[in-house]
Amino acid sequence: MKAIVQDRFGPPDVLEPTDIDRPEPGAGQVLVRVHAAAVNPYDWHMMRGDPYAARLTGDVGLTRPKSRVAGIDAAGRVEAVGAGVRGLRPGDEVLGFCPGAFAEYARTTEDLLVPKPAHLTFEQAAAVPMGAVTALRGVRTVGRARAGQRVLVNGAGGGVGTFAVQIAADLGAEVTGVCSARNADLVRSLGAAHVVDYAREDFTDARGRYDVIVDNVGNHPLGRLRRALTPTGTLVGNGGGSPGHVFGAMGSLLKLLAAGAVVRQRLRVILPAAPSGPVQEDLRAVTALIGSGRLTPVVGRTYPLAQAAEGVRLVEGGHAHGKVVLTVG
Structure with missing residues (x-):
């Protein structure tokens, strides 16, 4: 599958489109076919290992990125589920936190996903989780x-x-x-x-x-x-x-x-959102607001997955208009 990977800390140029093996869901896990992924300040922090003190926490990686595939926010369809997953099934449209979201497929857990509001595009839905x-x-x-x-x-x-x-x-x-x-x-x-x-x-x-x-x-x-x-x-x-x-x-x-x-x-x-801490209740709250028409995602710029580095560069500059989203397919 196509994915955006990095093998060292650095500027957006370290993000490279690469073919890697598709992950498979284990017990309690969900495999999502990613259709869109949003770019967050979180992503450039992970990309650069910045601030440097964060590398000592163990969540980022000390000398190289802990997570080789970038991204966290995704929207797509459930491709497969592992043992013990009860609330989702293949074909369900979802949004949520998927570590390694800058890829055609990403593996996550059921508690980090919620159903996608039907009227949203996948690009709009990907803009929701972290923001x-x-x-x-x-x-x-x-x-x-x-x-x-x-x-x-x-x-x-x-x-x-x-x-x-x-x-x-x-x-x-x-x-x-x-x-x-x-x-x-x-x-x-x-x-x-x-x-x-x-x-x-x-x-x-x-x-x-x-x-x-x-x-x-x-x-x-x-x-x-x-x-x-x-x-x-x-x-x-x-x-x-x-x-x-x-x-x-x-x-x-x-x-x-x-x-x-x-x-x-x-x-x-503000307490950090996923990948640490319970977030499903908050995800349900914001999608309820979206479903009632009281909250609307603002997508300012989209890039194809292969141009993820450009999207991250725009967000890192601090002048993004709404959310920057990668279209995956």
């Missing part, structure tokens, strides 16, 4: 946003941000989206009452105070972010940063958590 689950956790679970509150989403035009704006607006919050000028109309169409062009205005200048800030970018000092919060407001950190650092966003998030222990404001981080 929508992270947004749901940031806005609702961790941020505890509710009707009437002022919620700001930094990075509102990106993969997580486009979902976060919609979820906050659906909860009845007054949403401000921070994005580039080219994404302003999109962010308004998703439910933002106000849009800030980050190139012309700094939302941390204290002219506005917010009950919840979901920060997907990490481009402001903690002190300035806190100044943009109400005295009892909630700041939700979600990574950000650029490659080439020892601690990177990990250091900023740890600093945020440490400060949160001694201040009145709630300073929190």
